[in-house]
Amino acid sequence: xxxxxxxxxxxxxxxxxxxxxDLEVRPGEVHAIMGPNGSGKSTLAHVLxxxxxxxxxxxxxxxxxxxxLALAPEERAALGLFLAFQYPVELPGVNNTHFLKEALNxxxxxxxxxxxxxxxxxxxxxxxMQLVSMKPELLKRQVNAGFSGGEKKRNEILQMAVFExxxxxxxxxxxxxxxxxxxxxxxGVNALRSPDRAVIMVTHYQxxxxxxxxxxxxxxxxxxxxxSGDKSLAxxxxxxxxxxxxxxxxx
Amino acid sequence: MSAAxxxxxxxxxxxxxxxxxxxxxxxxxxxHAVRERxxxxxxxxxxxxxxQEAWRYTSLGFLQRADYRPFMDGPFxxxxxxxxEDLLLEGHQGPRLVFVNGHYAPAxxxxxxxxxxxxxxxxxxxGADALPADFDQIAAHGHVFSALNAALAADGALIExxxxxxxxxxxxxxxxxxxxxxxxxxxxxxxxxxxxxxxxALIERYASLGDSVYFNNVLLEIAVADGAQLRHxxxxxxxxxxxxxxxxxVQLGAGSTYRYTLAALGGEWSRCDITLRFAGEGASAELxxxxxxxxxxxxxxxxxIDHAVPxxxxxxxxxxxxxxxxxxVFDGRIRVxxxxxxxxxxxxxxxxxxxxxxxxxxKPTLEIFxxxxxxxxxxxVGELDKDMLFYLRSRxxxxxxxxxxxxxxxxxxxxxxxxxAAMRARAAHLLDQRLARSSE
Numbered sequence: 001x002x003x004x005x006x007x008x009x010x011x012x013x014x015x016x017x018x019x020x021x022d023l024e025v026r027p028g029e030v031h032a033i034m035g036p037n038g039s040g041k042s043t044l045a046h047v048l049x050x051x052x053x054x055x056x057x058x059x060x061x062x063x064x065x066x067x068x069l070a071l072a073p074e075e076r077a078a079l080g081l082f083l084a085f086q087y088p089v090e091l092p093g094v095n096n097t098h099f100l101k102e103a104l105n106x107x108x109x110x111x112x113x114x115x116x117x118x119x120x121x122x123x124x125x126x127x128x129m130q131l132v133s134m135k136p137e138l139l140k141r142q143v144n145a146g147f148s149g150g151e152k153k154r155n156e157i158l159q160m161a162v163f164e165x166x167x168x169x170x171x172x173x174x175x176x177x178x179x180x181x182x183x184x185x186x187x188g189v190n191a192l193r194s195p196d197r198a199v200i201m202v203t204h205y206q207x208x209x210x211x212x213x214x215x216x217x218x219x220x221x222x223x224x225x226x227x228s229g230d231k232s233l234a235x236x237x238x239x240x241x242x243x244x245x246x247x248x249x250x251x
Numbered sequence: 252m253s254a255a256x257x258x259x260x261x262x263x264x265x266x267x268x269x270x271x272x273x274x275x276x277x278x279x280x281x282x283h284a285v286r287e288r289x290x291x292x293x294x295x296x297x298x299x300x301x302x303q304e305a306w307r308y309t310s311l312g313f314l315q316r317a318d319y320r321p322f323m324d325g326p327f328x329x330x331x332x333x334x335x336e337d338l339l340l341e342g343h344q345g346p347r348l349v350f351v352n353g354h355y356a357p358a359x360x361x362x363x364x365x366x367x368x369x370x371x372x373x374x375x376x377x378g379a380d381a382l383p384a385d386f387d388q389i390a391a392h393g394h395v396f397s398a399l400n401a402a403l404a405a406d407g408a409l410i411e412x413x414x415x416x417x418x419x420x421x422x423x424x425x426x427x428x429x430x431x432x433x434x435x436x437x438x439x440x441x442x443x444x445x446x447x448x449x450x451x452a453l454i455e456r457y458a459s460l461g462d463s464v465y466f467n468n469v470l471l472e473i474a475v476a477d478g479a480q481l482r483h484x485x486x487x488x489x490x491x492x493x494x495x496x497x498x499x500x501v502q503l504g505a506g507s508t509y510r511y512t513l514a515a516l517g518g519e520w521s522r523c524d525i526t527l528r529f530a531g532e533g534a535s536a537e538l539x540x541x542x543x544x545x546x547x548x549x550x551x552x553x554x555x556i557d558h559a560v561p562x563x564x565x566x567x568x569x570x571x572x573x574x575x576x577x578x579x580v581f582d583g584r585i586r587v588x589x590x591x592x593x594x595x596x597x598x599x600x601x602x603x604x605x606x607x608x609x610x611x612x613x614k615p616t617l618e619i620f621x622x623x624x625x626x627x628x629x630x631x632v633g634e635l636d637k638d639m640l641f642y643l644r645s646r647x648x649x650x651x652x653x654x655x656x657x658x659x660x661x662x663x664x665x666x667x668x669x670x671x672a673a674m675r676a677r678a679a680h681l682l683d684q685r686l687a688r689s690s691e
Binding site: 049050051052072073074076077078082083085088089090091092093094099102103104106107110142159163 | 636637638639641642643644645646647648649650652656657659660661662663664
């Protein structure tokens with residue numbers, strides 16, 4: 001098992017958001033987590049990445065049998081966990097290429113692998129940029145600063161391509177994208193699908209699933225996964241909404 | 252005797268020691284007169300007091316902790332190229348003048364041939380020759396340290412770029428401090444004259460061999476004549492125990508351009524007084540500075556920008572990074588005279604606090620007496636952004652390295668103004684190194 005989430009409970013500012021989440025993800029699988037606003041989808045993504053301000057009050061998360069919650073965010077990244085942010089952060093003054101190289105090499109060092117030199121790194125990045133049809137000049141710019149919404153999301157997927165994580169969590173990656181950008185980003189994710197890489201897509205809309213076909217669909221409502229199924233569940237949600245699944249709390 | 256008396260006595264003693272050491276009259280009458288006036292001014296001014304606004308936040312406590320002696324002689328004459336190898340700028344082709352403890356070191360310097368549009372000499376060697384006409388015409392000697400320099404300066408660079416000359420390579424003026432057994436004070440004094448329509452670049456650097464206590468009391472006069480352009484880049488990496496005062500006086504002729512970039516990273520006590528006067532219409536100045544104040548460091552920048560004539564523009568952007576109990580003082584004053592219509596000036600000061608124990612005292616001031624001008628100022632004081640830091644950590648970059656990366660990003664605004672690639676790389680590297688040491 002790549003990821004096991006068992007009875008995970010978490011609060012933000014003393015308010016319970018996750019109320020007992022269970023989820024298992026094997027290598028190669030693509031899971032979609034859907035749900036209404038405020039159901040805890042983004043909280044789950046951030047708890048997995050280790051953001052401050054999310055207090056886990058119960059349960060456990062195992063990543064390849066290691067206690068993920070005991071690790072610092074950078075240690076989780078080095079293990080092979082990647083979070084694509086809903087709102088990628090702008091880093092003024094930090095060069096995108098420099099950032100990517102430092103990050104990749106920090107992960108490699110932590111895993112006991114040798115660092116990539118500049119030449120090897122640039123070769124790798126050029127190759128990966130084609131996956132996300134990113135303009136080369138974005139590499140010379142400051143990280144996400146002045147990027148359009150689509151460029152920021154592409155930059156996230158580029159990072160995913162460069163880091164080659166075992167598990168990528170995509171937090172509302174479709175939000176704010178027009179159809180063309182959505183297609184490019186989805187193509188990038190699809191190109192990275194492999195038998196040893198799993199993906200968790202957190203999304204509000206079925207739309208993304210037209211482009212990235214999931215193996216499993218889960219509905220998170222009121223801090224719990226209230227229903228799981230295959231992609232036909234997503235179609236059903238599109239027709240019926242979320243209200244029929246929950247007790248009104250998450251409508 | 253009060254504490255103030257003790258300090259005042261010290262400066263007079265420094266003056267007396269220095270004068271005794273200089274051994275009376277200078278060979279050059281003009282220089283002798285300048286020194287006399289300086290000495291008189293030292294006696295008249297005395298040490299600044301806390302109630303003087305320009306010194307309110309700048310502690311002079313170090314004067315009570317160490318007894319500064321004039322630098323006599325010694326190690327500088329024995330220094331060899333191998334001693335300063337690490338300080339040489341990669342790929343530098345232009346003239347290099349090295350000053351060791353304030354004295355010109357010919358063996359370490361490559362001044363180039365005079366002629367070719369460039370006249371290079373030194374204060375000590377000027378002898379009976381006439382000093383350049385601009386000598387001592389630009390400095391305001393607004394405080395006792397500047398006056399002390401005028402009274403005691405033994406050496407310095409006298410550089411003239413003749414009218415119409417375009418220098419292809421920057422002139423590198425490197426100051427190297429070598430520790431003595433006791434705290435020493437030296438007073439290098441430089442003059443740079445950029446002739447009408449000439450173009451030049453000046454690199455000004457301060458470094459030390461070893462961590463010793465010394466007071467580097469520098470005075471610079473710069474005259475940029477009509478239509479001339481000067482790019483001036485300064486990297487201050489003094490010993491962590493040093494005191495450093497850079498009294499920079501700039502005068503800009505009509506239609507001239509002056510671009511100054513400063514990275515003030517070293518010293519226990521560092522102060523940069525920049526007095527810039529627009530003397531002719533249509534000139535422009537751009538001043539960018541980065542100040543680092545780690546635990547126990549004071550870094551101080553005072554700007555006195557005088558828009559005395561119409562239609563000049565100036566941009567002043569100074570950023571500081573503070574850690575531990577570091578202290579930064581920024582006192583930026585822009586004055587726009589009554590006749591200086593169409594002045595365009597913007598003053599900004601941004602401060603990044605890595606520690607709650609650090610302190611910044613910032614005071615941007617616009618004094619505007621003209622009515623048709625465009626002037627602005629802005630100040631910010633902030634901490635590192637938690638979201639940025641988490642973003643970096645989620646990418647595998649641990650907190651200390653992430654903080655340094657964000658600090659570099661903050662500094663980049665200033666450092667990208669270094670046209671000289673070696674200067675830019677050195678400043679960025681030193682900043683990173685010092686921040687890394689700071690967080691240990």
